[in-house]
Amino acid sequence: MIELAAFLLQFAGFAALALSMPRHFREFFGSLPARSAKLSMRVVGWSLLTLAFIPAIFGAGASIGIVLWFGLATLAASVVALTLTYRNLWWRT
Amino acid sequence: MAWLHSWAGLVAGWVLFFIFVTGTLGYFYVEIDRWMRPELPLAGPVLSQQEAAAAADAYLRRTAPDADSWIIRLPNRRDPTMWVAWTEKGNEASERRDYDVAARRFTAPVQPRETGGGYELYRMHWQLHYLPKLLGIVIVGICTMAMFVALMTGVVAHKKIFADFFTFRPSKGQRSWLDLHNLVSVTALPFFVMITFSGLVFYPTVYMPAAVHARYGDAYEQLEGDLYPQFPPPARTGRAEALLPVNQFLAQAALYWGPGAAAALVIHQPGDAAASVVMGRSGKGMVRRDADELLTFEGASGALIRSSSSLRSAPRAVTSALYGLHEGVFAGWTLRWLYFTSGLLGCAMIATGLILWTVKRRSRHDCGERGRFGFRLVDSLNVGTIAGLPGGIGFYFWANRLLPVGLAERAVWEMHCLFMGWGLMLLWATIRPARKAWVEVLALAGLSFAALPLVNALTTSRHLGTTIPAGDWVLASFDLTALGAGLLFLAIAARLHYRARVPAKMKGRHPVPPGVCR
Numbered sequence: 198m199i200e201l202a203a204f205l206l207q208f209a210g211f212a213a214l215a216l217s218m219p220r221h222f223r224e225f226f227g228s229l230p231a232r233s234a235k236l237s238m239r240v241v242g243w244s245l246l247t248l249a250f251i252p253a254i255f256g257a258g259a260s261i262g263i264v265l266w267f268g269l270a271t272l273a274a275s276v277v278a279l280t281l282t283y284r285n286l287w288w289r290t
Numbered sequence: 291m292a293w294l295h296s297w298a299g300l301v302a303g304w305v306l307f308f309i310f311v312t313g314t315l316g317y318f319y320v321e322i323d324r325w326m327r328p329e330l331p332l333a334g335p336v337l338s339q340q341e342a343a344a345a346a347d348a349y350l351r352r353t354a355p356d357a358d359s360w361i362i363r364l365p366n367r368r369d370p371t372m373w374v375a376w377t378e379k380g381n382e383a384s385e386r387r388d389y390d391v392a393a394r395r396f397t398a399p400v401q402p403r404e405t406g407g408g409y410e411l412y413r414m415h416w417q418l419h420y421l422p423k424l425l426g427i428v429i430v431g432i433c434t435m436a437m438f439v440a441l442m443t444g445v446v447a448h449k450k451i452f453a454d455f456f457t458f459r460p461s462k463g464q465r466s467w468l469d470l471h472n473l474v475s476v477t478a479l480p481f482f483v484m485i486t487f488s489g490l491v492f493y494p495t496v497y498m499p500a501a502v503h504a505r506y507g508d509a510y511e512q513l514e515g516d517l518y519p520q521f522p523p524p525a526r527t528g529r530a531e532a533l534l535p536v537n538q539f540l541a542q543a544a545l546y547w548g549p550g551a552a553a554a555l556v557i558h559q560p561g562d563a564a565a566s567v568v569m570g571r572s573g574k575g576m577v578r579r580d581a582d583e584l585l586t587f588e589g590a591s592g593a594l595i596r597s598s599s600s601l602r603s604a605p606r607a608v609t610s611a612l613y614g615l616h617e618g619v620f621a622g623w624t625l626r627w628l629y630f631t632s633g634l635l636g637c638a639m640i641a642t643g644l645i646l647w648t649v650k651r652r653s654r655h656d657c658g659e660r661g662r663f664g665f666r667l668v669d670s671l672n673v674g675t676i677a678g679l680p681g682g683i684g685f686y687f688w689a690n691r692l693l694p695v696g697l698a699e700r701a702v703w704e705m706h707c708l709f710m711g712w713g714l715m716l717l718w719a720t721i722r723p724a725r726k727a728w729v730e731v732l733a734l735a736g737l738s739f740a741a742l743p744l745v746n747a748l749t750t751s752r753h754l755g756t757t758i759p760a761g762d763w764v765l766a767s768f769d770l771t772a773l774g775a776g777l778l779f780l781a782i783a784a785r786l787h788y789r790a791r792v793p794a795k796m797k798g799r800h801p802v803p804p805g806v807c808r
Contacts, residue, residue: 211456214456215455221457258575260576260577261575261576264577264618264621265628267480268481268629268632269628270480271477271478271481271631271632272628272631274455274456274477275473275477275635277456278456278457278458278477279458281457281458282459
């Protein structure tokens with residue numbers, strides 16, 4: 198459960214970070230992001246990633262929680278990237 | 291610095307791929323060990339450590355009251371078998387009994403087939419095979435250093451990988467391979483840096499012997515003795531004094547380590563006034579891997595005699611934490627699968643890097659019948675290793691099920707099957723055109739894995755039909771994972787096969803379509 202909570206926070210965090218990058222923003226919204234949008238996405242993204250430490254450490258203890266955070270982050274970032282690539286395939290059907 | 295990245299990665303790439311594949315499987319070596327010994331019982335109800343200790347205590351007091359020593363191996367999450375062993379006075383050999391949880395009694399241990407198991411796969415991760423142990427360790431060390439160089443130069447020379455993060459553009463030839471290589475490298479970068487650096491720390495005295503030599507000369511054993519001091523077991527006094535209940539020592543250990551963290555107990559001279567109880571720690575609840583962390587108690591009074599803890603020096607605590615991180619001993623199931631995933635991403639990083647080397651050069655070279663020797667060599671080694679090694683490992687599991695159980699040196703032959711299979715696939719890759727070889731070797735690897743559950747069902751009673759109803763998810767997961775891996779290889783082979791067919795309308799315009807060798 199705590200793993201799922203941490204994973205969802207990281208997924209949202211990485212998604213926000215991806216959308217703070219002009220290339221992915223344009224793919225998603227069709228226009229280039231405003232400076233403020235870019236900045237706020239970046240802040241939101243890093244905050245969510247930091248927040249994800251809370252369930253991980255709360256559930257698994259400080260040292261193992263940090264290892265868990267990194268393991269889940271790898272998965273979350275990969276899923277975000279694959280979602281960006283294949284979202285048309287998945288959502289348009 | 292880009293050239294350093296390419297060449298460090300290329301030269302060590304195939305050995306590194308081998309190291310990563312065997313190391314990734316190593317995260318589940320205990321579970322693979324069980325699958326490869328189908329004679330062992332299915333997983334039953336799990337005993338708590340207290341229940342287990344109480345049962346062992348009662349049994350040993352009844353069966354071996356005068357023994358020199360007792361060993362109690364407590365059940366843990368990964369391996370729920372509890373066993374006890376004892377050595378009678380003046381006897382070298384020990385007797386062992388396994389606990390049958392369902393029947394609530396100790397029985398003579400089942401003799402499983404002779405097999406190298408998952409451990410033998412894992413051992414090759416740092417020692418390779420068919421080589422003297424030390425040479426294997428040195429080669430692995432050199433390749434690990436090359437990996438470290440490739441990682442660092444990759445990050446420094448290709449800073450663009452961070453700007454391109456989250457980007458994967460499929461079906462675009464070289465572009466796609468580069469995207470994939472960057473994506474897996476960056477998503478698991480913390481794992482790669484950790485695993486490579488900690489890998490180098492495992493054998494510091496082999497890689498940098500000068501410091502030890504300066505202090506100890508040739509008396510290497512003396513270093514071992516200083517690092518891991520041995521305490522001789524107490525001598526028997528002949529004065530009888532009852533041993534405290536074993537559970538009381540567990541309760542005491544819980545004060546130091548937290549509950550459920552004991553792995554095993556050794557009890558010297560039980561029932562004598564000089565009795566001592568040595569308790570070893572499992573990896574539960576902490577990252578540090580303190581194999582040498584022991585608590586020693588007086589058997590009759592329960593007083594703590596000594597606690598050996600590697601926290602006594604900061605450098606040892608650091609190395610111990612690095613070992614722990616590397617091996618993931620502490621990992622529960624979720625974290626263990628995450629480690630496994632990161633390991634697979636490592637295999638993917640190396641594989642895509644190696645493939646990229648050929649993809650980049652394929653269009654530059656005349657890649658007809660007379661491709662350049664170097665290019666052809668890399669191409670064949672890629673097919674033979676990236677697709678052939680998994681195929682060979684599939685053969686290893688087949689051999690475990692199909693070799694006669696009574697075969698002499700059976701474990702050795704299992705491993706010969708792995709390397710003969712891999713060797714044949716390497717050979718095949720050198721005589722076939724690369725594109726065809728990819729399809730064929732991948733298909734063979736896929737078949738060898740996808741058919742494993744079937745082979746298992748035909749040769750043993752530990753197949754999905756019995757393991758799933760019994761709730762033995764360790765054994766069931768092996769079959770399901772093998773099936774999944776096999777289907778994945780087959781899918782890649784099928785995709786390559788159909789993509790290799792050139793669309794009819796392109797034929798007239800391009801004699802050889804870009805990126806295709808015929």
